[in-house]
Amino acid sequence: MSEQKAIFEARGIEKAFPGVMALKGVNMTLMPGSIHALLGENGAGKSTLIKVITGVHLPSAGTLLLDGTETQFSSPRDAIAKGIGVVHQERNLFPRFSVAENIHLEQLAAGYLKPINYSALNEGARPWLEALDLDIDPATPVSELSVARMQLVEIAKALSLQSRVLLLDEPTASLTSSETERLFTILRRLRDGGTSLVFVSHKLEEVQEICDRVTVLRDGANACESRSMDGIGRHDLVQMMIGRAEGAAAWRHRDTTGQPEVLGLSDVSTSLGHKGVNLSVRKGEIVGLYGLVGAGRTELAKAIMGKFKVTAGKVQVNGKAVTIPNVASAIHDHGLGYISEDRKSEGLILQHSVLANAGVPIWRKLAGRFGALRDKRIHDAVLPYLQKLEVKTPSLNQTVANLSGGNQQKISVAKWLAAGVQFLIVDEPSVGIDIKTKAYLHELLRELADAGTAILVISSDMPEMIALADRIVVMDDYHITGEVTNSGVYDDISHAIMGLIHDAEEDSGAVVPLKEISV
Amino acid sequence: MTRHIQAIAMAAVLGTSAISAAQAAEDSLFALIPGGPHPYFSAWEQAGADAARDFGLAGAEYKVPQKWELAQQNQLLESLLSQGYNGFLIFPGDPVGAVSTAEELSSYGAQIIAGAGCYKDPSPAAFCLGTDTGNSAYIGTKELIKAMGDGEKRIAHFTGFLVDPNTQLRIDAVQRAADEEGATVVQVIADIDAPEPAEEKINAYLAAHADEVDGIVTTAWVPAVVAANALRKMGDSGIKMVGIDHDEVLIQAIKDGIVDGTMLQNPYGQGYIGSFALDRLRSGCTVKEDAPFGSNALTDKFIDSGTSYVDASNADSYLEAMRAETEKLLADFESTYLSCS
Amino acid sequence: MIQISRLSRTDWFGPLLATLIAITVIQGFNDNFLSPFNIQILLLAIAVNALVAFSQMIIIAIGQMNLSVGAIGGLAAISFVGAMEVWGLPAPLAVILALVIGVGCGVLNGALIRITGISAFVITLATLSIFKGINLGITEAQPFYGVPDSVKSFGAALLVGPIPWLAVPTVLVTVAMWFMLRRMPVGRFILAVGSNEHAAGLSGISVGATVIIAHAVSGLLAAIAGVLVVARLQIGQPSIGDDWLILSFAAPVIGGAILAGGHVSVTATLLGVVIVAIITQALVLFSIDPFLVQVVLGAMILAAVGLNKLRARQPVGKGSA
């Protein structure tokens, strides 16, 4: 294998954006018939590198070599034509178009006026869907698919290009474990056929399972360049990514049984289809709400917050039965808070400043006479929390959209710390978060709970659940299927949880309810 | 206060004359301002040029607001005043709303005459030189009823924008004429002073009710043209029609016997005589207290610029007829309406 | 049952239902409504208005707005007549000239939007002023009368029964639009760009070219509409196009178009035009107080759109896909 010539090389790639140097001379060499891991924390420059390689961005400096000859990609189309395919991290499908059309859009771009033959298009799409064991009619509009299936269609689209180099940016983010396994089988097959694959993921287990070579980026530079995975363990990878050893605090037993209940649901049904939900969260307790994507967890959280209607049953806050008419009332009258899994559209107001975002929930508290608000007061109120969370920003007037994903997540947490709520729902806290921030976030949530906040953590990441929660409540198909008290022992607990949802997963197979799509 | 304003006016005039030395302060520089772009007023351009040549004016220029909009007209007037124009023949964008601007112009010493339409009294305009819209609609309707002869007399009335207060006057006048002659107005269609809605609504109406109508009277330019075309398209419908103004299509339809006649107004005469009168007023003449003004709904200082009914018999010579009318009015205009020392 | 519920989810179902109900009710009150002459009048109005609506629809499809639709149509209309009257061009050449001008205006819009990156709203607001200004500058608000008899007779001639010749170009355009948006890559690209410009770029679609093409098509359709209006009115009025704007948005929107882009329906837009035409005519047929016409029209638009919305609303939450 070492005798082979590189199929693609990036040498000394630099990329500058206004105010930021995203890549500072990065190298990467891709071999045919190999799966190459590209790792790094958020903001390390992985996505930027991928966009340079696939013709989305022009590099500010450096050269790209294809089969040893220097090349330049003027557009994504150009890169595709030269055999570079990609599955981007963000969703790039057109929901109203059919699966087949989405898969073949690139090929259609060859002629603007040539009429489309839809039956040929559908036939052409079928092999790629079958390759992924996707049993869907190619004429189905993408909007009717589940998130996981959309992800797979996106991969099918990349496969259909039959590229020599195929980059996959977090392809497994919304896949179940069995779907991931299927994907891996296909990737291996492609590898054996001589394709050069680049695999980006935060899940190091997956990286170790499938990749044979690795490049690690840290702060826009190489921490390691295109070396073999042989002999590299998880700890080595983490060390290269964050520059020091992983130091996640372990789970510790906390006893909160004596504490009063902050939030209690008894026999609650919602307009979204939840039936007979019972849930209790005590002061200082961290309760995990585990379930697969589409199980109705986020919806339950939003119903608690008053966004959706509770149609039956009793909601109690601090032991008193309440009806929460809207989210504003939940926050301001009852001291409830909700950190959305979807930072970009629900958690933050991207085009507003750090200061504005961090202060939203406390504006009402800080408003003076005639509703006057002074920046100084907001500043003083939120600054300690932003500092505590080590938010990196040139100034508090910076637009949040310009910050990295990790910093954005920190701000969306900081605003609830500043609000000082008594009950906090944290929805998928570590989606898109790098290892360092994740560990930090976990520590913070524990600290918060120790200080008396009741916390409900929603997650489909089993290790995270087991590292954080005191109790784990399992939800499936809009029902609570059971509850497990956390002992901190991964194997026991994961077995128990899987046991609670296993049967349901088996027969729900075909259509997963689709409420957690975020477009 | 007046001294103050005069001083400013002087300063303005001096300032402007300094920039353009070609223009002497004494010169009469007039502007003829319609309410907006409309074919009716196009005769004003020639009339102004003729008047400037005939009476030795520095200029009598036809300036059109970009849109049929009071604010646009006001802005144009303000701008022209700043540029040193000192006499205005204005079609008021609104009989009341335009008074305020006129007062301002007049406070800077400019002479104002209302042309084609009138200001509502009291206004600084010396007088109103125009067509009595209500009367014109009245006469037109009478002529139509005459043309319809005996038998049933069911009239449809097509007119212009409802926001134009003249429209209500016209609706009333047509009704009055019909009542007097025992005819009935079966339908009023308004808001069709633009070609497309006019086309759509008039045709739709005729499609459904052609057999229930004996005559059409139109009191706005575009509906007249569209209705004439519609009748031509329908062929022998037996429907009589009297239009308004002098669009080529309409005149041709009269010659071809499709339309019975039209109520002509005299825009050229308004422009020409208006410019003449502005010049006389500037050179010291005043309006006679006891001048034989007519009166209408808006003003008691109304001078009829001449209305005439044109049918097939004089459709070829209507231009000469209007010129003759203008000459006649001009001949004793000064002695009748002005006192010059 | 499934068939019906599937049917009811299409864009054109609501407008079609509204159209049928309106026709039945109006015919019930007034026998003349479906008389051949009245159908002819309706078709004439629809012929032009459909083109105007399509001209806007194609821009809505890419998620933009074109405020200059009417100004382009007006400019094309007066160029058409002006070329025949002043230069003595034969009618077919004048038509081509007018269409070229329309396309040119559209390309200018598209190119400015693309090159500058300024929002279409602002650019077309400025070009609206420019195109309308050129129109007024050329005509000085005077109509051109030099419409040759060939054009006039085209405007008045009937094809079969009550169907006027003027409807022919519109039918062709409707079919072409449908084919383009359904079956041709360029149409799919327009929808793709409207749906997600970023993703379209990543899929290898040239966003710039697509935007410019959409605006060129919009300009072309506006120009055709302008020419048809001339044939119908038999004069070249400078004010042609002045009141197209509201209609151009109302019809696609009644037809379920999403203003954010990516979704339009040719059939439903056409039905939207039909509904507006029927309402306008019904108000005349029923001799409704002219002062009330606007109120009724506004309420009708609201009702039509509301109906559409109600139909499209699905139960939220579990199981909705």
Added chain:
Amino acid sequence: MTIQDINSPPGATGGLSRTRFFLSNEFGLILLIIVFAVIFGLSARGFLSPFNLFTLGRNSAINIMIGLSMMTVIVTGGLNLAVGAMGVSAAMVCGWLIEGLGVPWPLAILGGLAFGAALGFINGWMVVRTGLHSFIITLATMSIFFGAMIFLTRAEAFRDLPAAFSAFGKMKFANYLSPLLLVTLAVAVALAWLYRATLTGREMLAAGASPAAAELSGIRVDRMVILCHMLSGGLAGLAALMLVARNGAAIPSMAGQLGQDWLLPAFLGPVLGGTLLQGGKVSVLGTVLGAFLVTMLSSGLLMLQVGAFWVQTFLGLMLLVAVLLDKARRSYLARRNLA
């Protein structure tokens, strides 16, 4: 780029905020206004005469107010096509209160403004309840409001208003300052304060920028949308009342057929001024400057006597040039900043 930076107080002075000002729309507009003022002053006779400056101020006062009325709805990411119809309706109500009911004029003015706000409430309520885009709702209500107004008034103007009205419209301070301009500037300052330093204004901006995020952060988004529309209605009413003062009568036609004549000034101010059509970002100063620039351009063009029928073309071209220049200036500065 480190954590220490966030210790500096908000709105910190220094290099960054100064470049930010030079990059801003407002600065670009000021530059353009100065450039065009010099051009017109040198080449158009009478442009700098006191009367012209007076009328320029008075006309821009009304245009700015119309722009502000639109701006308050653009904040929510919506549009208000009914500004003209609402404004005229409010003015007609004010006229009717005075002439029909004999209400004293100060009360009648308040009544007119309240009526404008009430119409705004109808718009906002329908937008919130139906979930339809405000473009469609206001397209329909434009017809409805205007039609109802025309139906009720039979297109008759209210002409016997107290002399105070037209006296106010013609009043001059120091020869060239119209009190109408002062009213507008006062409103602009109040709006700037609202958006910059009050709970309500901040919540409006947040609700406009991202309704989902704002709601989950405890903001009553629906109320804010309704409030924005009410504010728009009130300001439209105020603009119309200023026109009443200027004309001395409440005329149904003062905003044209369906009130459409207001649409152009309504959009030009906010759009040139850098208010995002997507909502959530607002520039009151920009709107004021943008509306002023447009008014000045059209006045200057009339002065230059380019030929009445070509004015519109030139106005469009200048707008285009203005927007392009501004864009070029900002990308130049951004590039230089980067290097």
